[in-house]
Amino acid sequence: MGPANSNMYPQVLFKNRHPDRIATFEEYRAGGGYQALADAIAHRTQAEVREIVLDAALLGRGGAAFPAGRKMMTIAEDAPHPRYIICNADEMEPGTFKDRVLIHADPHLLIEGIILAAWSVAADRGIIFIRPEYENAARILEREIGVAKAHSFLGPNILGTGYSFDIVVHRSAGRYICGEVTAQVNALMGQRANPRQPPPYLTQEGLWAKPTLVHNVETLACLPHILQNGADWFKGLARTATGAGTKIFGISGKVKQPGCYELPIGTRLSEIIEACAGGMLDGSEFKACLPGGASTGFLPRQHYHVEMDFDALKKVGNRLGTGAIMVFDHKTCLVAATLNLMEFFARESCGWCTPCREGLPYIRDLLARIEAGEGEPEFVPMLEEMKVHLYRSYCAFAPGAAAPLESLLAHFKEELQEHIREKRCPFKKEPGQGVAELVKPRFIA
Amino acid sequence: MLPKDLRNRLEAEMKHVEHPRELAVDVMFAIQDHYGYLSDEALTEAATMLGMTPLELDELATFYTFTFREPVGKYVIHVCDSVVCWMNGYDSVKDYLCRTLGIGLGETTADGMFTLLPVCCIGYCDRSPAMLVNRRVYGSLTPAKIDEILEKCRSKAREKKLKERSSKLETEG
Numbered sequence: 212m213g214p215a216n217s218n219m220y221p222q223v224l225f226k227n228r229h230p231d232r233i234a235t236f237e238e239y240r241a242g243g244g245y246q247a248l249a250d251a252i253a254h255r256t257q258a259e260v261r262e263i264v265l266d267a268a269l270l271g272r273g274g275a276a277f278p279a280g281r282k283m284m285t286i287a288e289d290a291p292h293p294r295y296i297i298c299n300a301d302e303m304e305p306g307t308f309k310d311r312v313l314i315h316a317d318p319h320l321l322i323e324g325i326i327l328a329a330w331s332v333a334a335d336r337g338i339i340f341i342r343p344e345y346e347n348a349a350r351i352l353e354r355e356i357g358v359a360k361a362h363s364f365l366g367p368n369i370l371g372t373g374y375s376f377d378i379v380v381h382r383s384a385g386r387y388i389c390g391e392v393t394a395q396v397n398a399l400m401g402q403r404a405n406p407r408q409p410p411p412y413l414t415q416e417g418l419w420a421k422p423t424l425v426h427n428v429e430t431l432a433c434l435p436h437i438l439q440n441g442a443d444w445f446k447g448l449a450r451t452a453t454g455a456g457t458k459i460f461g462i463s464g465k466v467k468q469p470g471c472y473e474l475p476i477g478t479r480l481s482e483i484i485e486a487c488a489g490g491m492l493d494g495s496e497f498k499a500c501l502p503g504g505a506s507t508g509f510l511p512r513q514h515y516h517v518e519m520d521f522d523a524l525k526k527v528g529n530r531l532g533t534g535a536i537m538v539f540d541h542k543t544c545l546v547a548a549t550l551n552l553m554e555f556f557a558r559e560s561c562g563w564c565t566p567c568r569e570g571l572p573y574i575r576d577l578l579a580r581i582e583a584g585e586g587e588p589e590f591v592p593m594l595e596e597m598k599v600h601l602y603r604s605y606c607a608f609a610p611g612a613a614a615p616l617e618s619l620l621a622h623f624k625e626e627l628q629e630h631i632r633e634k635r636c637p638f639k640k641e642p643g644q645g646v647a648e649l650v651k652p653r654f655i656a
Numbered sequence: 657m658l659p660k661d662l663r664n665r666l667e668a669e670m671k672h673v674e675h676p677r678e679l680a681v682d683v684m685f686a687i688q689d690h691y692g693y694l695s696d697e698a699l700t701e702a703a704t705m706l707g708m709t710p711l712e713l714d715e716l717a718t719f720y721t722f723t724f725r726e727p728v729g730k731y732v733i734h735v736c737d738s739v740v741c742w743m744n745g746y747d748s749v750k751d752y753l754c755r756t757l758g759i760g761l762g763e764t765t766a767d768g769m770f771t772l773l774p775v776c777c778i779g780y781c782d783r784s785p786a787m788l789v790n791r792r793v794y795g796s797l798t799p800a801k802i803d804e805i806l807e808k809c810r811s812k813a814r815e816k817k818l819k820e821r822s823s824k825l826e827t828e829g
Contacts (some may be wrong), residue, residue: 386721548743
């Protein structure tokens with residue numbers, strides 16, 4: 212549980228969160244749980260539900276910020292069956308752990324959200340695609356799906372309406388690209404998880420070539436509350452006119468109290484760091500942060516008070532991403548940090564297209580040389596050029612990888628050049644590691 | 657050949673799904689739980705059961721982080737080396753593990769007990785530096801905590817061995 216400060220704001224998704232245990236089905240029910248589903252099925256048309264979600268301006272919380280209502284509406288009324296809904300719980304964006312915390316806090320909120328989304332598009336089957344590191348969360352969900360079934364919120368003939376829908380939990384064997392929706396669908400079909408380019412869109416031809424809706428955990432968890440309290444209420448939760456709802460910010464790095472805090476969209480970064488995360492570690496000064504996972508750029512000190520909202524971050528050339536805030540202090544070398552991020556992307560690239568497969572290791576090698584004190588002035592224009600190639604890739608993976616590199620070049624070029632000029636990393640007191648130690652070998656077990 | 661009861665169990669699971677190959681990962685995990693890794697033989701047999709060619713299944717086995725095509729230790733340690741763990745002490749955790757176990761990354765101890773591998777962000781950034789041991793997470797690592805975790809693994813393995821020995825004696829007796 213967060214400190215008192217985060218409770219100054221309405222707790223919506225974390226309403227039933229306990230510091231040390233999972234909210235039970237009974238607790239969820241007592242707080243109005245499954246009422247939104249019962250009401251929607253009894254009193255609303257499916258089109259109305261989709262309309263309300265669209266009006267609520269709910270943007271996808273998995274990183275891409277696509278309007279959830281609009282995605283639901285792309286499933287045609289006469290689309291064939293079976294229709295699938297996938298809950299993307301493959302939370303692999305570095306720095307991100309909100310979905311894990313959410314599932315462990317209140318699993319029925321997610322289950323109800325999935326059923327609501329399913330009902331609104333007349334889906335027949337639901338799948339929760341979950342990363343293998345979250346085995347505990349997978350077991351919790353399997354158990355609670357059973358409970359929901361026992362109470363007729365899931366399974367055949369839900370609440371006596373004739374609508375039948377079931378959810379299974381699918382465990383991945385771990386690969387970042389599986390979080391990309393088209394790759395995820397391939398993974399679910401027992402194929403290598405390479406992405407594929409639309410059209411056809413997944414909502415037309417997705418899993419087993421049938422209409423498929425994919426939403427992130429947090430996005431789905433918003434649905435019961437939106438349906439119960441209305442679109443205007445949801446929009447009113449945000450502190451900015453352009454935002455809607457609350458957001459679970461997962462903060463980590465050089466702060467005193469890393470963790471997940473539910474706050475209104477548009478809460479200032481400085482407030483999240485100081486009031487929720489207990490401020491910077493003693494002896495640490497804020498230098499930059501990645502505001503929403505590894506696929507967002509370094510946000511420099513001048514934007515310390517930025518409103519954490521999709522629009523506000525776009526205005527400063529960044530993205531809210533998953534809302535995973537990773538805080539770097541003045542003692543951390545951002546060339547080395549970018550090298551680490553490029554190492555991640557180079558390792559996790561699925562290898563399908565050349566710009567990504569070849570471009571990322573190339574960039575990683577240039578950064579490793581610079582960090583090791585073997586950089587040359589011409590490496591900087593080379594980095595600039597390689598960055599452009601990343602945008603020529605097949606899917607959004609490599610453009611995401613470009614973000615931290617781009618921001619390093621835009622805001623911390625002097626730090627990069629200092630490495631080259633001084634022929635060493637200025638953050639290391641002793642001679643650092645050589646290139647050989649900096650470039651990690653690949654392990655294929 | 658896969659043991660009969662494992663084979664029966666997997667075949668029963670496949671009967672419940674429309675497309676057996678959607679269970680490819682589950683099947684690989686089940687085989688791995690039994691043998692420790694995916695041998696050529698086991699992979700070929702599993703592929704046939706799933707209605708896939710061995711090559712198609714190998715495409716998956718070599719793709720995923722948590723499927724092993726080579727023998728690994730009884731305990732596979734995955735140390736998170738992504739950016740938050742990196743800034744919070746990944747290097748010293750890795751160095752400590754390497755020194756204590758006497759192996760480098762990608763290697764297995766001579767007694768076949770531990771394999772050490774780096775892994776990308778495991779989603780425990782609020783408790784970094786973190787690692788997984790057989791996919792179970794341990795966070796806020798310190799040398800003392802690592803010692804404790806390794807010792808727990810060793811004693812668990814000893815207990816298991818003793819149990820196996822005594823049950824063997826019972827059958828023979």
